[in-house]
Structure formats: structure tokens, C-alpha cells
Amino acid sequence: MTKRNSDMQPSEFLNAGKEVIEWATRYLTNIENYRVLPSIKPGEIEKLIPNKPPEFGEDFETILSDIDRIVIPGITHWQHPKFMAYFASTASGPGILADIISSTLNSNGMVWKSSPALTEVECKVLDWYRSILEFPDSFKGIIYDTASISSFHGIAAAREYKFPESRNKGMSSLSHPRLYCSEQAHSSIEKAAIALGIGMEGVRKIKVDSEFKMIPEELEKAIEEDIRNGYSPFCVVGTIGTTSTTSVDPIDEISELCRKYDLWLHVDAAYAGVTSMLPEMKKYFKGIEYADSIVTNPHKWLFVPIDLSVFYTKRPDILKRAFSLVPEYLKTDADSEVENLMDYGIQLGRRFRSLKLWFVIRYFGVEGLKEILRKHIRLAQSFADWIKKSSEFELLAPVPFSTVCFRAVPKGMDAQNLNEFNKVLLEHINSTGKLFLTHTVLNNKFTIRLVVSGIRQEERHILGAREIIQEEFEILKRTIQ
Ligand SMILES: Cc1ncc(COP(=O)(O)O)c(C=O)c1O
Structure with missing residues (x-):
């Protein structure tokens, strides 16, 4: 224990920094030795942390050693190549290192003057990213933390567009607002509606077809009926x-x-938006030029450490109208000639997030990124082919990208027992610690999802996943026979 009242000395910082990088290198090198999903009970990690903070400073070595002792046992390893759950998101080396620089600079890009480079790098990198995705030049980008917040801002801009008086008058000026999304839209859309005074009843969910796509005729019927x-x-x-x-x-x-x-069109492409850089995927982006706003998350499938969500809008003036509010202390002499990013949303303080996207794009290059995305799509398709060929598994949805929805259909099992069987199968797969998958429910069918989108995923990991699924399937089948 040491009494401290000043920051680390440069030599101590350097030595501790080397230890951290060595730790990170060891972690990533040995990542496959960990159970993907930890086997701990709620509260176990908390118990390892003393109830009281230290009165005096601790050695950095002791602090760092507690990462392995306290934190790692409770980590779900998103960086593990057999993490194939949710939308598996991974952080690449250049992204991790950029994050260290961002913390070192600790810049706050509230306004241009509070860190000019932060604003200008962000604007330029988002111009790059837009050109990589081949979105129209008329889209202006801004970084938020997550897709939920990006969509919130898209819907806030839509509200400003149709109910401009809501900024001053609040909810009383919203006369039965109605927002439409499909039954399959992410819950963040309803959350945005809650936060923006639209309310959950203001969200009308439109039916989807057999491939889970919104049915435009149903949308038009709903709009007409609402009017x-x-x-x-x-x-x-x-x-x-x-x-x-x-x-x-x-x-x-x-x-x-x-x-x-x-009506304002907001497009949620949080996961799949990155694939707009692939010519063969352009078919999924038809009409994107008509979107008023769009969100894509480089932290989901572009190897940028969480969090970094990119929001584009063709109508930045409306977004700015919704949110710009400049207190005296933030006025600067440069305001008439610069962008002040605080004008485009709720948050004032702004981390230097664009640095990690900039590093990732420069390190891999556009061709490198395309190659990795294509590999993921190819690997997912090969897994889907395996499911299709099997007589005891079935695909439950088309596979346009790198996510496969499937379930086991053991011969002779009644339809009503399939949900329970698949639920238990998923628990068994995950409890091996060798693979982590998650689920959804489609047409009342318990559905297992496997996602290929991690920077460290190779063919052997997909083959390994197949083996684990098959093995656990056979074991479970035997137990019920
Ligand atoms: C389509 C879609 N939109 C939005 C989100 C929310 O993402 P975030 O965690 O960045 O808010 C998700 C999360 O998986 C998603 O799949």
C-alpha cells in the first residue's frame, strides 16, 4: 500500500503499459483455451471484490493480476472464435490499440474547438466509410455509441420533421404519431418510441412474409387505415x-x-450494413439512396472494439434542428465555419471513437475487409449447407449473410416436443464451454442461431461447431430414447 497523490511517473507508466500489452497478447494468443461461456453463478465475481475500496494505493501489478483472478473467470469470451452467439462482434489488434491512444489523448470533441482533430478525423473517416459502403455522397455521418442510440436519433429527426413544434411544446404537440416497423424489427425501435414520447402504442408492427421480410402492401394498408x-x-x-x-x-x-x-425512412442495418461494400450484396440495399437515415455498426461486424455505431442522414439540418442547443460557455469564435458535433444529438461529451475505425480501415485496407466478410459469408453458407443436407436438422430461415437459423428434428419426435428438445440441446451445447450459440423463436419454433462474424473465425471453427452440435445432439437423443 502506498500513499499516492500524483499520477504514474513515465517509467512506471511504460513498464505497466508493457505488462498490459503483454497480458493482452497472451489473452488473445490463448483465447481458444478458455471456455467460451464461463461456468459461474450470479454474484460469484462480486464476492471476490472487497466490500471497501483501498485507503491507500495498490501496486499496479496487484491490480493487473486481479484481471486473471477476478475478471476472467466471469468473462464470456466475445473474442473467442467459437463465440457464435447474438451478432458475434470482435475487436481486432489495430482497433484495440487505437482505443488505447484514444484514452491516452482523452480528448473531448464536444465542439470543434474542444478538439479540432477529433471532429475532423471523425468527419473524414465517416466520408471514407460512406464511400466504402457506396452510400450516396449526400449522407452526412456521425458516430454514436450503439445502434439503439443511432436509431433513437433517426426517429427523433423524423419526429422533428413531421412535428416541428414538439421541440418546444413537447409531447402535447404529438397528435397520435405513428411509426411503422416490421414484426421482426429490433426492440431498440420501440425503446426509442418510448423515450421520444411516441409510446409503444405509437409503433405499428407490420406483418412479414414467409422469409420474415416486411410486406409493403400491409404497410400501405396500415398507413391508410391510420390516416x-x-x-x-x-x-x-x-x-x-x-x-x-x-x-x-x-x-x-x-x-x-x-x-x-x-414519411421519414430510417434503415436499421446495424449488423448487415457493412456488407454494402460487397458488390454481390448490393441486391439487399436497393433503394438505400432514398433513406433519410441509416445506421450500421462497425462494432458488430467490422472488428472495431465496442462501442462504435455509425449513423448517416441525408437531412442533417433536421437532426440539428432537433438537438442544437448552445449554452453560452460552449459558444466559440469558430462556430460559423466548423461543425460542432454536439449539435447532432443528445450527448455533449464525445470520445475519440473514430480513431479505432480509422485504424481498422487503414490496417486491413478495403480489400482486406471485403475478403474477411466474404470468408464469413462463405463459412456460414457452408454450415447452412450442412444443415440442409442433414435429415435430422432443418433450416428455419433463408441465410442472406452469415447467420444461420436452424433446429434439430430427431426422427420420430412429435412436433410439440421439438421446442423443448432444442432448448435443452442448446443448453447442452453451451454447457460444453466449447461453443456459444443463442436462440430466437420463429413461427413458434424454438430456433438456434449460429453467427459467423468474428475476426478469428476459420473453417476449422465451423467444423468444430458442427462436431459439437452433432455430438450433443446424439447424446441428448440417447437420453430420451
Ligand atoms: C438489427 C439490430 N438493430 C439494433 C441493434 C441494437 O444494437 P446496439 O447494441 O448497438 O444498440 C441490434 C442488436 O443486435 C440489431 O440486431
Whole structure:
């Protein structure tokens, strides 16, 4: 224990920094030795941490050693190549290192003057990223932490567009607002509606077809019906890559309706948006040029450490109108000639997040990134082919990207027992510690999802996943026979 009242000396910082990088290198090198999912009970980690903070400073070595002793046993290893759950997101080396620099600079890009490079790098990197995705030049980008917050800002801009008085008058000025999204849209859309005074009843969920895509005719019927009944339609959220199945709503047809009824079109492409850089995937982005706003998450499938979500809008003026509010202490002499990023959202303080996207794009290059995405899509398709060929598993949704929805269908099992069987199968798979998958429910069927989107995933990991699934399936089958 040491009494300290000043920061680390440079030599101590350097030595501790080397230890941290050595620790990180060891962690990533040995990542496959860990159980993907920890086997601990709630509260076990908390118990390892003393109830009281230290009165005096501890050695950095002791602090760092507690990462292995206290934290690692409770970590779900997102960096593990057999993490194939949710939308598996991984951090690459250049992204991790950029994060260290960002923390070292500790810049706060509230306004241009509070850190000019932060604002200008962010704007330029988002121009790069937009050109990589081949989105129209008219889109202006801004970084938020997550897709949930990006969509919140898209819907806030939509609200500002249709109910401009809401900024001053608040909820009383919202006369029965109506937002539309498909039944498969992410819960963040409803959360945004809750936060923006639209309310959950202000969200109308549109039916999907057999491939889980929004049905435009149903959307139009709903809009017409709402107008007749005194509602005020203001926004449609289309999804490219829904969370459960990665289905793609027909953005081109939806955009026609948005133009017809003068509605804001927000596109949630949190996971699949990155694939817009692949010419063969352009078919899923038809009509994207008509979107008023769109979100894609480099932290999901572009190897940028969490968190970094990119939001583009064609109508930054409306977003700015919704949020710009400049107190005296933030006025600067440069305001008339610069962007102040605080004008485009709720948050004032702004971390130097663009650095990690900049590093990742420069380190891999656009061709390198395309190659990795293509590999993931190829590996997922090979897994889907394996499922299709099997007589005891079935695919439950099309596989446009790198997410496979499937379930086991053991011969002779009654339909009503399949859900329970698959639920237990998933528990067994995950309890091996060798693979982590998650689930959804599609048409009342318990569905297992396998996602290939990690920077360290190779063919052997997919083959390994197949083996584990098959093995646990056989064991479970035997137990019920
Ligand atoms: C389609 C879609 N939108 C939004 C989100 C929310 O993402 P975030 O965690 O970045 O808020 C998810 C999460 O998986 C998603 O799949």
C-alpha cells in the first residue's frame, strides 16, 4: 500500500503499459483455451471484490493480476472464435490499440474547438466509410455509441420533421404519431418510441412474409387505415439484417411508400450494413439512396472494439434542428465555419471513437475487409449447407449473410416436443464451454442461431461447431430414447 497523490511517473507508466500489452497478447494468443461461456453463478465475481475500496494505493501489478483472478473467470469470451452467439462482434489488434491512444489523448470533441482533430478525423473517416459502403455522397455521418442510440436519433429527426413544434411544446404537440416497423424489427425501435414520447402504442408492427421480410402492401394498408382513423404517420423503420434471421425488408418498395406519404425512412442495418461494400450484396440495399437515415455498426461486424455505431442522414439540418442547443460557455469564435458535433444529438461529451475505425480501415485496407466478410459469408453458407443436407436438422430461415437459423428434428419426435428438445440441446451445447450459440423463436419454433462474424473465425471453427452440435445432439437423443 502506498500513499499516492500524483499520477504514474513515465517509467512506471511504460513498464505497466508493457505488462498490459503483454497480458493482452497472451489473452488473445490463448483465447481458444478458455471456455467460451464461463461456468459461474450470479454474484460469484462480486464476492471476490472487497466490500471497501483501498485507503491507500495498490501496486499496479496487484491490480493487473486481479484481471486473471477476478475478471476472467466471469468473462464470456466475445473474442473467442467459437463465440457464435447474438451478432458475434470482435475487436481486432489495430482497433484495440487505437482505443488505447484514444484514452491516452482523452480528448473531448464536444465542439470543434474542444478538439479540432477529433471532429475532423471523425468527419473524414465517416466520408471514407460512406464511400466504402457506396452510400450516396449526400449522407452526412456521425458516430454514436450503439445502434439503439443511432436509431433513437433517426426517429427523433423524423419526429422533428413531421412535428416541428414538439421541440418546444413537447409531447402535447404529438397528435397520435405513428411509426411503422416490421414484426421482426429490433426492440431498440420501440425503446426509442418510448423515450421520444411516441409510446409503444405509437409503433405499428407490420406483418412479414414467409422469409420474415416486411410486406409493403400491409404497410400501405396500415398507413391508410391510420390516416382514416386520425393518426399521424411520421416514420417507417426498415431493417436490412433483422436480429433474429437477418431478413431484409424491401427498402425500395418501402421507400416508395415513404415518398408517397411523405414519411421519414430510417434503415436499421446495424449488423448487415457493412456488407454494402460487397458488390454481390448490393441486391439487399436497393433503394438505400432514398433513406433519410441509416445506421450500421462497425462494432458488430467490422472488428472495431465496442462501442462504435455509425449513423448517416441525408437531412442533417433536421437532426440539428432537433438537438442544437448552445449554452453560452460552449459558444466559440469558430462556430460559423466548423461543425460542432454536439449539435447532432443528445450527448455533449464525445470520445475519440473514430480513431479505432480509422485504424481498422487503414490496417486491413478495403480489400482486406471485403475478403474477411466474404470468408464469413462463405463459412456460414457452408454450415447452412450442412444443415440442409442433414435429415435430422432443418433450416428455419433463408441465410442472406452469415447467420444461420436452424433446429434439430430427431426422427420420430412429435412436433410439440421439438421446442423443448432444442432448448435443452442448446443448453447442452453451451454447457460444453466449447461453443456459444443463442436462440430466437420463429413461427413458434424454438430456433438456434449460429453467427459467423468474428475476426478469428476459420473453417476449422465451423467444423468444430458442427462436431459439437452433432455430438450433443446424439447424446441428448440417447437420453430420451
Ligand atoms: C438489427 C439490430 N438493430 C439494433 C441493434 C441494437 O444494437 P446496439 O447494441 O448497438 O444498440 C441490434 C442488436 O443486435 C440489431 O440486431
